[in-house]
Amino acid sequence: MDKVKLDKAWIQDPWPLYAEMRRQGPLRRVTMPDGVPGWLVTDHAQARALLDDRRLSKNVVRARPLFPPNAAAGYGTRLSEHMLNDDPPNHTRLRKLVTKAFTSRAVSRLRPRIEQIVDELLDGIDGETDFIESFAFPLPIAVISELLGVPPEDHSRIRAWSKIFVSGVTGTPLAEAARDQDRLLRDLIRAKRAVPTEDLLSDLVHVSDEGDQLSEDELVSMAFLLLFAGHETTVHLLGNAVYQLLTNPKQQELLRGDPGLLPGAVEEFLRIGSPIHIATLRFTTEAVSVDDVEIPAGEFVMISLLAANADEARFDDPHELDLTRPAGGHLAFGHGIHYCLGAPLARLEGEIAIGRLLARFPSLRLAVDPAELHWRTSTLVHGLRQLPIIAST
Ligand code: HEM
Numbered sequence: 001m002d003k004v005k006l007d008k009a010w011i012q013d014p015w016p017l018y019a020e021m022r023r024q025g026p027l028r029r030v031t032m033p034d035g036v037p038g039w040l041v042t043d044h045a046q047a048r049a050l051l052d053d054r055r056l057s058k059n060v061v062r063a064r065p066l067f068p069p070n071a072a073a074g075y076g077t078r079l080s081e082h083m084l085n086d087d088p089p090n091h092t093r094l095r096k097l098v099t100k101a102f103t104s105r106a107v108s109r110l111r112p113r114i115e116q117i118v119d120e121l122l123d124g125i126d127g128e129t130d131f132i133e134s135f136a137f138p139l140p141i142a143v144i145s146e147l148l149g150v151p152p153e154d155h156s157r158i159r160a161w162s163k164i165f166v167s168g169v170t171g172t173p174l175a176e177a178a179r180d181q182d183r184l185l186r187d188l189i190r191a192k193r194a195v196p197t198e199d200l201l202s203d204l205v206h207v208s209d210e211g212d213q214l215s216e217d218e219l220v221s222m223a224f225l226l227l228f229a230g231h232e233t234t235v236h237l238l239g240n241a242v243y244q245l246l247t248n249p250k251q252q253e254l255l256r257g258d259p260g261l262l263p264g265a266v267e268e269f270l271r272i273g274s275p276i277h278i279a280t281l282r283f284t285t286e287a288v289s290v291d292d293v294e295i296p297a298g299e300f301v302m303i304s305l306l307a308a309n310a311d312e313a314r315f316d317d318p319h320e321l322d323l324t325r326p327a328g329g330h331l332a333f334g335h336g337i338h339y340c341l342g343a344p345l346a347r348l349e350g351e352i353a354i355g356r357l358l359a360r361f362p363s364l365r366l367a368v369d370p371a372e373l374h375w376r377t378s379t380l381v382h383g384l385r386q387l388p389i390i391a392s393t
Helices: 008-012 015-024 044-051 060-066 090-101 104-108 111-123 131-136 138-148 152-167 172-194 200-206 216-247 249-257 259-272 343-360
Strands: 027-031 037-041 127-130 288-290 293-295 300-303 363-366 388-392
Touching: 037 044, 044 288, 044 300, 090 200, 090 216, 104 343, 111 131, 111 138, 111 343, 127 131, 131 138, 131 216, 138 152, 138 200, 138 216, 138 343, 152 172, 152 216, 172 200, 172 216, 200 216, 216 249, 216 259, 216 343, 216 363, 249 259, 249 343, 259 343
Parallel strands: 037 300
Antiparallel strands: 027 037, 127 388, 288 293, 363 388
């Protein structure tokens, strides 16, 4: 079967290729837009099985030599050596320690603060605005900074670095942002070691499991992972949800009429607009057969969560937004040992944000024709660059 070169047009509209791929077989050899070769998976059952397959490694140090020259930019720094980019037994050890600190109590403790931040951001919306810039981008970074215990005076720096990390820039700006963030996190960790505070970073500094603790380097990369993993993903949960509501007025009316539908609606937003398009780095440590196709050892496997969530073998009419469907079983939070640690927080943010947005503005509509909207050209995230809306009370 032909190897497919994925380009920017594919990111704007991946559906024709995904439909064709599913007709032709379980896997397709591809080259990603950044030149990285691999195997693309679009089928829900195969995606789920491969996310849980221990023959696929996520160890970034072992992966680096597999990248073509200049293509591993995002994986080049020490900050990328965190548990999402590692395998058992180290992943198990790190996940156990962080799970002890990142409890459901820690998440539900945040509810009143999230409500307050949401209301403050909504206060700033009047008439026409870019929903991504004015609401979806600032909300999650404020919430994670709060969760970690980053002092308010440092929030704007965290926000500025986050913009750099998600923009895809490389070279000096990326290196400087990584260095400055590393420095800020180390200072914070030392301060919290000296004087414990009521927040996740302080809990992570002091957590121990049978005498085992996180080293300073591990704390820095864990904090970086939480900031990074919890930010842009949630931005696009919110952006994609509002985009879906504005392009499906009947479903918007349904939700306005019955706010009890919100938890299920958030699952459907996650399914239909998976904020992570292709799951993060994975490569085969030995030959792996999928149906009758063999992936040799040492090759990248790209699992499209967006495609898997639109697999008609798993979900009826997958391209229809249906806020009453049982959308559980979607893969937007991944599957297996790396299943999203922040899923309860993301769901809470989604429910509060969408619920309060609808309650505040009886009329919400797109300010442009849907055809004028553009998706970000990242292969990791699936989200709109801008979402101009008109909100009226
Ligand atoms: C892992 C999605 C929000 C923290 C993951 C994975 C996915 C995901 C798909 C697994 C990636 C893979 O296996 O390749 C999402 C989505 C979110 C979201 C769609 C929002 C809608 C958050 C938040 C946090 C967070 C708010 C924390 C504050 C993490 C962490 C991991 C992870 C730490 C790594 C888990 C591990 O390696 O064991 N997320 N995430 N995420 N997520 Fe999330």
